[in-house]
Amino acid sequence: MPEPMTLNNTKAMARFQEALERRGLTMPAGPIDDAPTPEEPGHPEYHRRQRAAAALSRWETATPRRYHQATTTHPQVTAWADRAIEDIETAGTLLLFGTIGTGKTHEAYGALRRIAAAGLPRYSLIATTAADMHGNLRVHNDPQHDIEHELTRYCRIPLLFLDDIDVFKQSETTEQNMFRLLNDRYNECRPMIMTSNLLVRDPDGGRDLAAVLGDRLTSRLGQIATVVPITGPDRRQEFR
Numbered sequence: 001m002p003e004p005m006t007l008n009n010t011k012a013m014a015r016f017q018e019a020l021e022r023r024g025l026t027m028p029a030g031p032i033d034d035a036p037t038p039e040e041p042g043h044p045e046y047h048r049r050q051r052a053a054a055a056l057s058r059w060e061t062a063t064p065r066r067y068h069q070a071t072t073t074h075p076q077v078t079a080w081a082d083r084a085i086e087d088i089e090t091a092g093t094l095l096l097f098g099t100i101g102t103g104k105t106h107e108a109y110g111a112l113r114r115i116a117a118a119g120l121p122r123y124s125l126i127a128t129t130a131a132d133m134h135g136n137l138r139v140h141n142d143p144q145h146d147i148e149h150e151l152t153r154y155c156r157i158p159l160l161f162l163d164d165i166d167v168f169k170q171s172e173t174t175e176q177n178m179f180r181l182l183n184d185r186y187n188e189c190r191p192m193i194m195t196s197n198l199l200v201r202d203p204d205g206g207r208d209l210a211a212v213l214g215d216r217l218t219s220r221l222g223q224i225a226t227v228v229p230i231t232g233p234d235r236r237q238e239f240r
């Protein structure tokens with residue numbers, strides 16, 4: 001009975017090779033390794049790097065010029081960013097607080113850069129101050145300006161950075177918008193970074209974040225926030 005012609009059958013392979021040579025054709029010796037390398041499309045690392053490059057470009061667009069060199073230097077901030085990279089839904093809120101000029105905004109942009117560089121499947125962010133956000137959510141003369149649409153954008157964006165969370169003129173409208181925004185992000189497990197000069201609750205009865213946000217939002221923050229004090233002198237003197 002003739003032997004079946006398989007790739008393991010060396011006699012059959014030799015005959016096949018001879019036939020090719022008679023026709024002036026050649027066959028490379030051994031199997032062809034056509035698996036992509038990390039430098040080539042098709043390899044997961046290649047695609048991760050492509051995503052990271054696009055995300056870093058988005059980060060740069062969203063980041064004010066002063067913070068273009070920002071990287072995280074605080075271990076707790078780095079750890080929070082790494083948690084967000086690991087599982088964006090369980091990262092919760094990073095709340096950086098400290099006195100003026102200690103580097104809160106710098107650390108926040110550094111954390112956002114670190115997340116961008118990881119090359120997650122989806123990276124989009126809004127980085128703004130609370131004052132600018134409330135300004136944007138005020139009634140405008142422009143009939144095209146749809147406040148509900150804007151609020152939905154802040155709610156749905158995968159990453160939101162609200163700088164100086166306590167610096168805005170409070171009114172019934174700002175209170176309502178803040179509640180709707182933070183409550184929605186809390187419900188949907190969407191991460192946020194916030195900065196403030198205020199303690200969440202001041203034991204000495206001074207103005208604190210609880211007074212700005214109200215007890216219901218403070219309770220939600222208590223559950224999901226990683227509160228990191230950024231201490232030290234006013235670094236603006238150092239980087240004059």
Ligand SMILES: Nc1ncnc2c1ncn2[C@@H]1O[C@H](COP(=O)(O)OP(=O)(O)OP(=O)(O)O)[C@@H](O)[C@H]1O
Nearest residue numbers: 066073099100101102103104105106107235236239
């Ligand atoms: N680790 C750092 N490396 C280099 N520059 C830094 C660092 N931290 C802060 N800076 C610089 O110090 C200055 C103050 O930092 P930043 O604006 O982050 O302070 P802040 O705590 O947000 O202040 P504020 O409470 O007034 O908003 C900025 O010019 C910033 O670029």
Ligand SMILES: [Mg+2]
Nearest residue numbers: 104105163195
């Ligand atoms: Mg700041």
